[in-house]
Amino acid sequence: MPELAIRRPRGTRDFPPAEMAKMDYVEAAIRRVFERYGFQRIDTPIFEAFDLFALRSGEEIRSKMFVFTIDEGEMVLRPELTAPVCRMIAMGEVDLSVKPLRFYYIGRCYRYEEPQAGRYREFWQAGIELMGSPYPEADAEVIAVAVDVLKELGLKEYQLRIGDLEVLRGFLNDNGIPGEVQNRIIGPMDVLSSSIDKLKMYKRKLEAGEDLTKEDLSDLRRRCDELRLWAEEEAKRSELGESPIPEELLGQVEVDIRLYQLDELYEARRVDELISFIEDAMGKLILAQKLKWIYYGVPYEEGGIEKAFKMPPDVVDTLISMMDLVGPREDVIPRAREVFGSSESALKALDAFEDVLDALSWYGVEDYIVDLSIARGLEYYTGMVFEIDCPLLGAQKQVCGGGRYDRLVEEFGGPSIPATGFALGIDRLVLALERSGIKIPTPSRADAYIIPLSRDVLPYAIWVARELRSKGLRVELSLLRKRLSKELSNVDKLGIPFAIIIGPSEAERKVVALRDMKAKEQHEVSVEEAAELILKAVRGMGW
RNA sequence: GCCGGGGUGGUGUAGUGGCUAACACGGGGGCCUGUGGAGCCCCAGACCCGGGUUCGAUUCCCGGCCCCGGCCCCA
Structure with a gap:
């Protein structure tokens, strides 16, 4: 091969006819479904002012985007489409007297991240935005549309999870936790709950007599090692009298000596010990996060000054219990009412959430789990949130994410308009179809x-x-x-x-x-x- | 950014510390009157890049790049 000086940029793909046909097929199915509900296609520029995305997501996301500067200022290739659509509405380009607004988009987006299975730097998103209705039936419709797309494609292996951020926000508001702090809690909570999920998975594998892979084992070690490092440093600080955390509590997060013997334990198939080690680690992981929140506080910014907000222990306990609010509706909702019993606003939000679930059942969507631990760093969601995973996809398994974002248009300087919607990852849908063995029909090129x-x-x-x-x-x-x-x-x-x-x-x-x-x-x-x-x-x- | 596994003609594969690096498909050419949707013959075409070890590296070692997984992240 002659040495090729010009190569395809990392994380991008070419689409020869066979690949293009798959994309077209999925895109056509998506459009069919969207249009069946009366959504109209719109589009926005492929690049936007940097500030459009920094406004909500903060300066940190700069490193996750393709940023470039022109005479008019800093621009980015769009990483998603909800913000641009809201910008468009805020700019008054849409006749708001015709409500509700039912818009859909299909377009390329760009994120500067390490490519991985199902993750590209240039990828395709399709989504809908339903604006102008604050009612549960709007949320239900949006979820129903997403589910319909999967049905249209014939994709059966997926999992729908529905949660609600207003429940959490209501609870935090009632307990006097400032909004800025709330946003900083969501991230660590998500990290913690995914850590716990991973550990639970390893435990389940061991209990089922399955093997742990090399990656599993090293991941387990790494997670515990992080905790160990933190605990050791904290202990040192404590000796110097510099740690705000009481010594006896610190003792409880010291990592089990068995951490150093994980490989031996595994080689020797001492499964029971491994399981008890994992259980122990889970408890300590949770406790460590609690201690950080209670004694060090949640770091946040107010008027440009870095501050820390010390969380009340009972609030932290509730947050931790929230991580368990995952499962069938009948099971989770009553438990949630108990967990949030002290908060008027959270209870009200739960009522509203149940209205959405009721409406959803009228659409025939019953196959989902309620997951009140969905928090993600989605600072702009204000109510129902949902995600759809395809387990076939491995690490990057989420094919759809969405929810209600009633304040976004207003935050861009537009009118106050309630909105709900979602985005689908087309690339991942194509992948999921291939992995599920569904044949994508490829039409002959000519008759x-x-x-x-x-x-x-x-x-x-x-x-x-x-x-x-x-x-x-x-x-x-x-x-x-x-x-x-x-x-x-x-x-x-x-x-x-x-x-x-x-x-x-x-x-x-x-x-x-x-x-x-x-x-x-x-x-x-x-x-x-x-x-x-x-x-x-x-x-x-x-x- | 981090951790694994890989990179051999256009494609998919085989193989090797030294021999002419193999095979299939594809490409080019030739033979066969317009249905032999076939066959036969010939030809062109590759060891990712840079160092190191060695008399000699495509092979072994290190680094880079790229690909594939995973971690982190995921608006």
Whole structure:
């Protein structure tokens, strides 16, 4: 291979016809579903002012985006589409007297991250924004649309999780936790709960007698090691009298000596010990987070000054209990009412959340789990949130995420307008379809392939092609000047259903030899007849 | 940013401390009157890059780049 100086940038892909066909197929299905609900397609620029995304997500996301500077200022390639759509509304480009607004988009987005399975630096998102209704039926509709897309695609292996951020926010508000602090709690909570999830998974594997992979084991070690480092440093600080955390509590997070023997334990198949080690680690991981929040406080910014907010222990306990609020509705909701019992606002939010679930059942969507631990760093969600995972995808398994964001348009300087919506990852949907073994139908590139047997018949062959095309058929003309047997072989490989063979004798009599490639049957017919026969066959195939 | 596993013609694979680096498909050419959707013959085409070890590296070692997984992150 000659050395190629110009390469495709990392994290991007090319789309040869076969790949493009898959994307088109999924995109078409998505559009069908969206339009069935009355959503109208919109689009926004591929690049936007940096501030549009920094406003909500903060300066930190700079490193996660493609940023560039032009005369007009700092620009970024859009990392998502909700903010641009809200910007568009805020700018007054949309007639708000016609409500609700039902918009959908399909477009490329860009994030500067390490590529991984199902994660690219350039990726496709499709999504809807339903604006103008604050009611539960709007939230339910949005979820129903997302589920419909998966159904339309025939994707069965997925998991829908629905939660509500207003429950958490209401609880925190009632307990006097400032908004800025709330935003800083969500992140660590999410990290903690995903850590716990991982540990639970290892425990489950061991209990089921399954093997842990090398990665599992090193991941487990790493997570515990982090905790150990923190605990040791904290202990040192405590000796110097610099730690705000009481010594006896610190003793409780000291990591088990067995951490250093994980490999040996595993080699020796001392499963029970491993399990008890993991259980112990889970408890300590949680306790460490609690201690940080209670004694060091949650760091936050107020008026440009870094501050720390010391969390009340009972609030922290509730946050921890929240991580367990995952499961079937009948099971989780009552538990949630207990956990949040002291908070009027949280209870009210739970009522509203149940209204959404009720409405959802009217759409026939019953197969989901309630997950009140969904918190994510999504600072702009204000109510219901949901996620859809495809376990087949591995690490990057989320194919859909969405929720209610009633304040976003207003924050961009527009009118106050309630909104709810979601975004789908098209690349991941394609991947999920492939992995689930669903065949994506690839239409043949043409309906008929004309083979002129000599140069003399070219004028007639081209005339035939034009005739057939004028009737709406997709017709290719051979440009290869090959032997007939090779041409037929070629037609076969191209998957084109009909060959039209034209030699001097056909040209002279103004007919064609129409060959049905599949049946291997051939008839001499007029051009009109050929058109009719092909049309009939093609329609029957449903393209 | 971190941790694994990989990079051999256009594609998919084989193989090796030294021999002409193998095979299939694809490409080019040739033979066979217009259905032999085939076959036969010939040709072109590759060891990711840079160091090191060695008489000699595609092979072993190190670094880089890229790909594939995973961690972190995920608005």
